[in-house]
Amino acid sequence: MKFEQYPFEKLTELLKDITPNENYELSALTIGEPKFETPQFIQDELKNTTSLLQKYPASAGLPELKEAMLSFVKNRFNVELEMSEIIPTFGTREVLFNFPQFALFDKKNPVIAFTNPFYQIYEGAAIASRAEVIHIDLLKENNFKAELSDEELKRCDLVILNYPNNPTSAEMTKEELGLWVKKALEFDFILVNDECYSEIYFDENNKPVSLLEASIEVGNSSFKNVLVMNSISKRSSAPGLRSGFIAGDKNILEEYMQYRTYVGCASPVPLQKAAAVAWNETSHVDEFRKIYKRNFELAYEILGVKAPQATFYIWLEVEDELEFTRNLYREKNIKVLPGSFLGRNGIGKGYVRIALVENEKKTEEVLKRLKDFIDG
Template structure:
């Protein structure tokens, strides 16, 4: 299999011979990893339950974990799920990679579509599935929203959307997502939305919609052909817990669960215990949202950027993303990610992605350096 280098490996190669300005402390604004301590109540639960390491974890996950995830979906999206409509996963990266291989295995000439620019695991899954790829190009002209023609959709076996979007920060409404559900039913393809940024939002009256909500909105109440994936990593500042889920169409999930028994990605029971208390709690998530909102207010103040509806990324327009990245590192000791490393066919060119995942003090200092660099 011929996989592309990961964006961060490309970045390391790009910057390898550059000596950064050591008058500044290194500021890494590249990776979407929250830099905040995992809340203590989650850590304590992990410690308290460490004795259950003596148990083999089950593939389906403990009932208390699935119940906590179902509670999250109910409380956040007002969507009621049954136990057979949700499967815990080891974060979302592994399921985004292996689910397409499961879903496309029996297809003679599989076709997979996904948003572009993208989280590179989508492309890796397509390569591993020997699938033809149709890119759903997200551009300034289409407001970074997902659009494909009927002719393209007729050919698709699997479509992966990612809203709220990484890296563009775009969102799609329940009504817009509902149109995709209708197309999934009309042309009989599996539709997935990667929703791992759904909880990083800044307006309680305008929260990001789930594809599950959209499915119910258009009358597809049993979620036929519709699945969502979500993760605890961003919402709880706990990427090390590796707790995610895939939820929706029970018929697909029943077959996928059997497949998972061979994958060997069951989460250790103490991690399930800690994840369950995190999924069940909303207050700590609200506190993290306040931090991210403040970071964007700083970015608006210093850089004039429009505060997005959700995610913690700035998709910053620049003249030449490669030269910008190199010179910013050299002059200000700041690392950002060239947008072209995240896209194909020219998508992402002329942009850099900036992750606002530090505290207020570090964010202000880094963005002030960035502003000084931009102002020349």
């Protein structure tokens, strides 16, 4: 089993011979990890429940955690799920990696399609599943929206979408996602949307939609062949809690739950307790959104970059993403991620991904540094 190098490993190699300008403090805009303290009420719940470390955590998750997640889905997307339609997971990285292996195990010649550029776990899951990959190329010409021909879709066993999208920040409408649901039913493949950035949005009147909403909209209220994944990491600035879920088709989830009892990735009880209070609370998320919104206002003022509907990424078009990255690090001590490290077959070439995950003061300083570099 041979996996590709992770993008951050490639970045380390790209920059290894460069001495950055010591007149500036290092600014790493590479990883999608919020740089804000996890809210105190979440930390307190974790501290207050450490005695529960004496208990083995159940693979199915605490009922109160599932209830909190169901409440989140109801309040955010107006979708009422049953207990059998959701499974708490240890973040979403593990489920994105092992669910395809579960789903494709019985397929003789499995085929998986996913958006390109992509979160590298999708590719890792395909490799571990011995699956053929069809890349769903996201280009400026198609507004970074997922498209595949019927001929390609007929071959698919599993399709992974990612909207709001990492790294392009693109969105898809309920109607557009609904067309994908119809195709999943027509050609009988499993359709997953990775919705981890659904809560980093900037317009209350134009929130990202869920694939679950789209499924109901086209009459698939049982979510046949439809699943979503979401996480608390970005929403609550709590990636260390490792709290996510997979939700949708209960028939698929029933079998997947049995598989998960063997995987052994149940979240420790104190983490589940802390996650439950986080999923149930929304005001702290509003505060984080205000910070990200201000960061994009600064990006527009300084770089002329229009704010996306969601996520905290700038997908910046440049002439040569590798030289841009190397020279930016050398001259301004800023690290960004070349888009070609996130894609295959030339997709991502000519772009860099910039993560605006710092506070306003740091963001303003580094964006001015970046502007100075671009203006040369």
